[in-house]
Amino acid sequence: MSSRAVRPPAPPATGSAPTGSSPVVAITGASGALGRALLRRWHGQGARLIALTSSDTPLEIRDAQGEPLPLRQVCWATGQEEALAPLLAEVDILVLNHGVNVHQQRDAVAVERSLEINALSAWRLMELFARVVQQRPADGRPRPELWVNTSEAEILPAVSPLYEISKRLMGQLLSLRALDLAADLRIRRLVLGPFRSALNPIGVMTADWVAGEVLRQAGWNWGLIVVTPNPLTWVLMPLASLGRWLYFRALSRPAAAGAP
Numbered sequence: 001m002s003s004r005a006v007r008p009p010a011p012p013a014t015g016s017a018p019t020g021s022s023p024v025v026a027i028t029g030a031s032g033a034l035g036r037a038l039l040r041r042w043h044g045q046g047a048r049l050i051a052l053t054s055s056d057t058p059l060e061i062r063d064a065q066g067e068p069l070p071l072r073q074v075c076w077a078t079g080q081e082e083a084l085a086p087l088l089a090e091v092d093i094l095v096l097n098h099g100v101n102v103h104q105q106r107d108a109v110a111v112e113r114s115l116e117i118n119a120l121s122a123w124r125l126m127e128l129f130a131r132v133v134q135q136r137p138a139d140g141r142p143r144p145e146l147w148v149n150t151s152e153a154e155i156l157p158a159v160s161p162l163y164e165i166s167k168r169l170m171g172q173l174l175s176l177r178a179l180d181l182a183a184d185l186r187i188r189r190l191v192l193g194p195f196r197s198a199l200n201p202i203g204v205m206t207a208d209w210v211a212g213e214v215l216r217q218a219g220w221n222w223g224l225i226v227v228t229p230n231p232l233t234w235v236l237m238p239l240a241s242l243g244r245w246l247y248f249r250a251l252s253r254p255a256a257a258g259a260p
């Protein structure tokens with residue numbers, strides 16, 4: 001993977017960031033279709049925004065009135081997740097949303113890219129965030145939340161074998177590690193159907209509608225957020241989650257106290 005230096009957090013880019021008790025929300029894949037839509041929706045809820053992006057291009061996102069969103073743009077790169085530790089100490093809600101789809105490719109580079117971006121970097125960020133929140137002082141902040149955007153490709157075909165493999169790996173790792181990490185983090189799994197973006201130009205939903213629905217369902221306070229027109233996902237995903245929970249809980253155990 002190419003690696004780029006992670007820049008230190010920059011000051012708010014534009015406008016005046018909300019202060020006080022509004023949550024600090026950091027979103028990876030910020031320049032993508034859903035990343036932008038989620039940032040807009042969170043802005044509407046008064047959140048302080050951190051846009052985590054692998055791109056060097058300055059990110060300008062405007063609200064419905066055409067005003068630029070006040071946000072901090074922070075550049076990161078897969079393989080350099082640890083550099084985000086000081087930043088994550090400020091974060092209340094981390095949304096892991098970055099992803100790629102290599103479609104019909106199956107060469108070694110495509111395998112590495114898919115696994116690294118869709119699964120391993122997200123898994124490393126998940127572990128890092130859990131460690132950071134465990135170490136930060138209890139200062140009356142709300143329980144930190146980790147949102148992981150897997151995809152319904154976790155359980156259904158997505159006409160893209162490596163996309164399915166990498167998203168399934170991420171989904172399974174999330175189920176496994178949630179058994180321990182849920183002690184410190186509120187974990188929410190986003191299972192989304194097809195929406196239009198660079199990753200999927202023929203999606204049937206719009207990213208904006210999906211983002212609105214994600215935040216609406218977040219208000220139900222469930223761990224699973226499903227946005228899709230496919231009824232199979234609504235039936236199969238809770239069953240898959242329950243099956244994994246039972247299986248992983250029965251056949252794995254947490255680290256012994258004091259173990260590294």
Ligand SMILES: NC(=O)c1ccc[n+]([C@@H]2O[C@H](COP(=O)([O-])OP(=O)(O)OC[C@H]3O[C@@H](n4cnc5c(N)ncnc54)[C@H](OP(=O)(O)O)[C@@H]3O)[C@@H](O)[C@H]2O)c1
Pocket residue numbers: 028029030031032033034035052053054055077078097098099100117149150151152191192193194195196197198199200203207
């Ligand atoms: N579109 C769909 O039908 C669909 C359905 C279910 C789930 N999803 C999931 O939704 C998420 C957002 O996808 P999207 O549809 O909005 O696609 P998108 O517009 O292509 O956005 C994906 C973003 O991921 C980031 N990314 C790409 N390569 C990266 C790399 N090497 N390192 C770090 N970040 C990288 C980029 O944002 P930055 O340049 O800002 O880093 C990119 O814009 C993905 O996880 C995707 O799998 C999509």
